[in-house]
Amino acid sequence: MTRILSRHGAAACLLGLTLPAVATAHEDDPKILDRRPPVAGTGFTAANAAALGGTTAAAGLFNSAGIGLSSWLTLSDLGVPTANGNDCWGYVSPSGREYALMGTTVATIVVEVTNPAAPAVIGTIPGHNSFWRDIKVYGERAYAISEDSGGVQVIDLSNVDNGIVALENTIVGQGTDATHNVVIDEVSGFLYRCGGGNNGLRIYSLANPGNPQFVGSYSSRYVHDAQVVTYTSGPFAGRQIAFCCAGLNGGFDDTGLTILDVTNKSNIVTLSQVSYPDNEYSHQGWLSEDLQYFYLGDELDERAGISETTTRIFDVSDLNNAALVGVFDNGLPSVGHNMYSLDGLLYQANYTSGLRVFDYETDPLNPTEVAFIDTVNGTNGNTFNGLWSVYPYFPSGTIIGSDIESGLFVLQLELLRIRNASDVGLIDPAGESVTIDVTGEGGGAVNASTVRLFYDVGAGFTSVTMNATGSGDEYSGAFPPIACGTSVDYYFQATSISGDTVTFPTAGASAPFSAVVADGLSVVRSDDMESAAGWSSGAAGDDATTGLWTRGDPNGTNAQPEVDRSPVGAQCWFTGQAAPGAGLGNNDVDGGSTTLLTPVFDASTASEPSVSYWRWYSNGEGGNPNADTFDIAISNDGGTNWTALESVGPAGPGTSGGWINVSFRIADFVTPTSQMRVRFVASDTGGGSIVEAAIDDFEVNGVECGPDQPGVEYCAANANSTGQVGTIDGVGSSVAADNDLTLFASSLPVNQFGFFVASQTQGFAPNLAGGDGNLCLAGSLGRYAFSIQNSGLFGQIVQDIDTSAIPEAGAFAAAVAGDTWNWQCWHRDVNGSGPTSNFTRGYSVVFQ
Numbered sequence: 001m002t003r004i005l006s007r008h009g010a011a012a013c014l015l016g017l018t019l020p021a022v023a024t025a026h027e028d029d030p031k032i033l034d035r036r037p038p039v040a041g042t043g044f045t046a047a048n049a050a051a052l053g054g055t056t057a058a059a060g061l062f063n064s065a066g067i068g069l070s071s072w073l074t075l076s077d078l079g080v081p082t083a084n085g086n087d088c089w090g091y092v093s094p095s096g097r098e099y100a101l102m103g104t105t106v107a108t109i110v111v112e113v114t115n116p117a118a119p120a121v122i123g124t125i126p127g128h129n130s131f132w133r134d135i136k137v138y139g140e141r142a143y144a145i146s147e148d149s150g151g152v153q154v155i156d157l158s159n160v161d162n163g164i165v166a167l168e169n170t171i172v173g174q175g176t177d178a179t180h181n182v183v184i185d186e187v188s189g190f191l192y193r194c195g196g197g198n199n200g201l202r203i204y205s206l207a208n209p210g211n212p213q214f215v216g217s218y219s220s221r222y223v224h225d226a227q228v229v230t231y232t233s234g235p236f237a238g239r240q241i242a243f244c245c246a247g248l249n250g251g252f253d254d255t256g257l258t259i260l261d262v263t264n265k266s267n268i269v270t271l272s273q274v275s276y277p278d279n280e281y282s283h284q285g286w287l288s289e290d291l292q293y294f295y296l297g298d299e300l301d302e303r304a305g306i307s308e309t310t311t312r313i314f315d316v317s318d319l320n321n322a323a324l325v326g327v328f329d330n331g332l333p334s335v336g337h338n339m340y341s342l343d344g345l346l347y348q349a350n351y352t353s354g355l356r357v358f359d360y361e362t363d364p365l366n367p368t369e370v371a372f373i374d375t376v377n378g379t380n381g382n383t384f385n386g387l388w389s390v391y392p393y394f395p396s397g398t399i400i401g402s403d404i405e406s407g408l409f410v411l412q413l414e415l416l417r418i419r420n421a422s423d424v425g426l427i428d429p430a431g432e433s434v435t436i437d438v439t440g441e442g443g444g445a446v447n448a449s450t451v452r453l454f455y456d457v458g459a460g461f462t463s464v465t466m467n468a469t470g471s472g473d474e475y476s477g478a479f480p481p482i483a484c485g486t487s488v489d490y491y492f493q494a495t496s497i498s499g500d501t502v503t504f505p506t507a508g509a510s511a512p513f514s515a516v517v518a519d520g521l522s523v524v525r526s527d528d529m530e531s532a533a534g535w536s537s538g539a540a541g542d543d544a545t546t547g548l549w550t551r552g553d554p555n556g557t558n559a560q561p562e563v564d565r566s567p568v569g570a571q572c573w574f575t576g577q578a579a580p581g582a583g584l585g586n587n588d589v590d591g592g593s594t595t596l597l598t599p600v601f602d603a604s605t606a607s608e609p610s611v612s613y614w615r616w617y618s619n620g621e622g623g624n625p626n627a628d629t630f631d632i633a634i635s636n637d638g639g640t641n642w643t644a645l646e647s648v649g650p651a652g653p654g655t656s657g658g659w660i661n662v663s664f665r666i667a668d669f670v671t672p673t674s675q676m677r678v679r680f681v682a683s684d685t686g687g688g689s690i691v692e693a694a695i696d697d698f699e700v701n702g703v704e705c706g707p708d709q710p711g712v713e714y715c716a717a718n719a720n721s722t723g724q725v726g727t728i729d730g731v732g733s734s735v736a737a738d739n740d741l742t743l744f745a746s747s748l749p750v751n752q753f754g755f756f757v758a759s760q761t762q763g764f765a766p767n768l769a770g771g772d773g774n775l776c777l778a779g780s781l782g783r784y785a786f787s788i789q790n791s792g793l794f795g796q797i798v799q800d801i802d803t804s805a806i807p808e809a810g811a812f813a814a815a816v817a818g819d820t821w822n823w824q825c826w827h828r829d830v831n832g833s834g835p836t837s838n839f840t841r842g843y844s845v846v847f848q
Contacts, residue, residue: 038074041076044069045119062377063373064371069411072407073119073407078121080104080124083107087389089136089137097161098398102407105133106127108124108155110125116410119410123160125144125166134180136191141154142154147178147180150178154169155167171204173214179195180194181193181195187229189205189206190205191205192226198222201244201260201262203217203265220270221246222246222248223251224251224281224284225283228240238263240261241271242260246258255275255279255280257274258274271320272319274314274562276312276558277620277690278620279298279301280299280301281299283296284337285339288360293316293325294313295314295339297310297312308331308333311346311367312324324657325365326660327656328366328367330356332380334350334351335352340390340391349387350386350387351385351387354376362419362505389402397442413442413444415444416444416500417444419438421504425516426516428519431480431481432478433715434479435475438473438494451466451468455488457487464477481844485517487608490514517703524603525601526699528569533599534598535596537594537596537597547682549573549574549595550577553570559657560576565659565696572694574692574693575588584690588690595680597639601676602673603674610701611678612661612662612664612699613698614695617654617694618655618690618691622687622689625689625690629650631647632647632681634664634666635678636673638677639679645664659696711843711844711846712844715774726827727747728842730843736816736817736847742799745791745825746795748796748840752827754791755784755826757783758821763775763778765778771836771837773826773838773839782810783807784807791827797827801823815847824840825840
């Protein structure tokens with residue numbers, strides 16, 4: 001394969017003056033070959049909105065969902081009609097005014113976007129003619145570099161509010177004046193020049209921001225781009241850590257993620273060096289805001305036809321043991337380029353498919369696309385055209401994007417998000433209250449009457465209205481009482497005022513959350529693989545010549561994990577131990593199949609038993625990629641007969657490495673018995689492909705169901721001053737004639753007065769009469785005013801129910817078979833504002 005080791009050159013003009021074409025020794029660079037003329041004419045601003053048919057019509061110029069177009073400046077609008085765009089960044093002046101810094105082939109252009117509908121060009125700083133320019137900000141200065149030459153331009157922005165920007169200084173030397181990218185750690189005050197020739201990092205102190213001083217370098221690997229952060233907590237508190245997209249030979253060989261401790265500029269320490277399957281060129285990436293994951297884009301894998309717009313996910317919670325844990329894509333062939341994270345969203349500038357926004361907060365290992373705007377329209381090809389970069393960090397919420405041919409886009413997120421909704425796992429048989437946050441980003445706003453919980457117990461989805469709790473963006477709803485042991489699928493849905501509907505999880509009914517109704521889980525079997533524990537490698541019919549299943553601490557290759565999945569320990573089962581430092585295909589599966597078997601386990605006495613495990617599978621490398629499958633089956637007769645659980649591959653999700661967790665209800669496949677077994681078969685039966693598999697953290701669980709109560713809790717209650725939610729339990733009989741029912745209100749604030757309230761009708765009235773409690777009753781209410789009690793030192797009130805005389809609206813009624821009666825306990829409380837009141841959850845009894 002011929003590889004181009006450098007990125008150079010394009011012709012441009014500045015402010016109407018035509019400049020000569022840039023000479024370059026690499027005219028066959030694909031970014032040069034893909035060049036298209038800049039979009040001609042004027043874009044869209046408030047000034048010409050009427051001519052374009054108004055804001056709505058202008059926004060329709062570009063395919064989009066969840067993102068609004070505030071304005072668009074072509075390269076002509078920016079004053080460089082024959083130039084190309086490249087990188088962008090943002091600056092906020094001390095007065096709060098916001099400015100876009102737009103890179104082009106000939107200059108850095110400063111544009112005020114304080115009013116996003118009416119951007120104004122403030123100034124232009126000419127630079128070395130280069131297709132690659134990058135800009136970052138520290139304090140009141142911007143620092144711009146180019147791939148071809150020119151050093152580091154220091155741009156003074158201190159007087160930008162008065163329409164003045166100036167080139168203050170140019171920093172040259174330390175080898176080539178070319179730099180591919182510039183990175184700044186704003187906490188520690190250091191600037192990093194990435195790349196340029198075959199350089200790694202060249203580091204400068206910004207103690208004097210107008211005159212950066214060289215303080216050290218890193219040259220073990222070429223660094224294409226990086227993010228440098230100063231840790232504030234944990235074992236690396238106070239340390240400066242660089243997450244580098246790096247490799248050898250200009251980044252083309254052994255390309256991947258390199259994590260460096262750059263605190264001591266004279267003694268830079270490598271903490272982790274991780275590659276990944278299907279690696280072509282590690283380009284750029286960004287950390288999740290909690291510093292647990294690094295999302296990395298490879299710029300050439302799509303171009304090579306290996307993958308769709310794919311992002312690799314690395315677990316960097318342990319900086320000394322970073323590991324690839326997943327990948328995701330959005331099914332498009334476009335090339336991924338630059339990405340940044342903010343508020344649980346990952347903003348990706350993906351060339352021909354424009355800006356794509358992914359929600360990673362919900363599931364960091366499976367981000368889902370929630371919004372986009374296609375600045376190219378009409379093509380999603382794997383060419384180097386379209387949106388180069390994005391900057392989402394303006395305090396106002398304004399987003400800017402820089403397009404190679406189309407110039408500067410000023411955007412606004414118009415997204416409705418369902419957040420803080422979790423997979424509950426277990427649902428209380430008495431009913432389970434759940435809360436979610438429904439937030440509007442930018443122009444998005446929720447229609448409060450549309451927030452719903454959908455659940456399915458096997459007869460189709462039923463909706464439950466969720467109501468605003470009065471606490472921020474929170475909504476609450478509840479699963480009804482459901483028989484213990486029942487499997488439940490569920491999801492959430494809300495609609496914006498503008499009519500856009502969102503679901504959570506994103507696929508809604510197609511891929512909902514799953515839970516089981518139970519009081520708890522019983523562990524039938526749990527294997528972290530730190531010991532063999534009866535597992536065995538090999539079975540009749542196996543014919544693989546290499547890559548046989550083995551247990552240990554894997555050395556790892558580009559296709560095989562380097563670390564296991566367990567939080568504690570280092571062992572897992574994997575296909576063939578590679579030699580330390582070995583390359584791709586060292587002892588992978590070749591020549592046939594290899595089998596891993598669990599020991600026989602007993603699932604016959606467990607209620608609703610399920611099996612789960614973490615798997616790793618990679619088959620996308622070699623001369624015949626994506627041709628094989630990883631087959632998992634289950635047996636209930638000790639291994640004589642097998643039923644398929646899943647078949648991973650030959651292509652698609654889960655075939656490019658990364659640890660992935662899956663779970664299956666055993667009864668959906670076979671009848672649970674005392675002779676259960678699971679089988680894992682990895683095969684290479686076609687041409688010379690690279691196949692690797694691994695298994696860790698295998699579990700079999702059942703559900704536990706406690707003794708029946710005469711009734712069930714229902715309705716959402718607010719926490720009281722103890723920080724807990726008041727609950728009701730019942731003991732005795734639901735047979736009306738038995739007159740044997742006692743209710744216990746618990747988790748109440750101590751030494752507070754309270755009493756029970758009864759009704760035959762359920763309801764929901766949040767924060768009744770200005771108190772902290774939700775009334776879950778409606779219709780005719782009866783108070784046990786004759787039985788006002790103190791919650792005492794244990795925070796509990798007990799009420800014996802006389803079923804022959806239940807209070808209702810000042811009178812008394814007898815319970816008869818078929819009646820439904822509902823109760824709550826009202827009680828005094830104190831919050832930060834003073835005296836208040838609250839309610840427990842509701843308790844409902846259907847009398848027999």
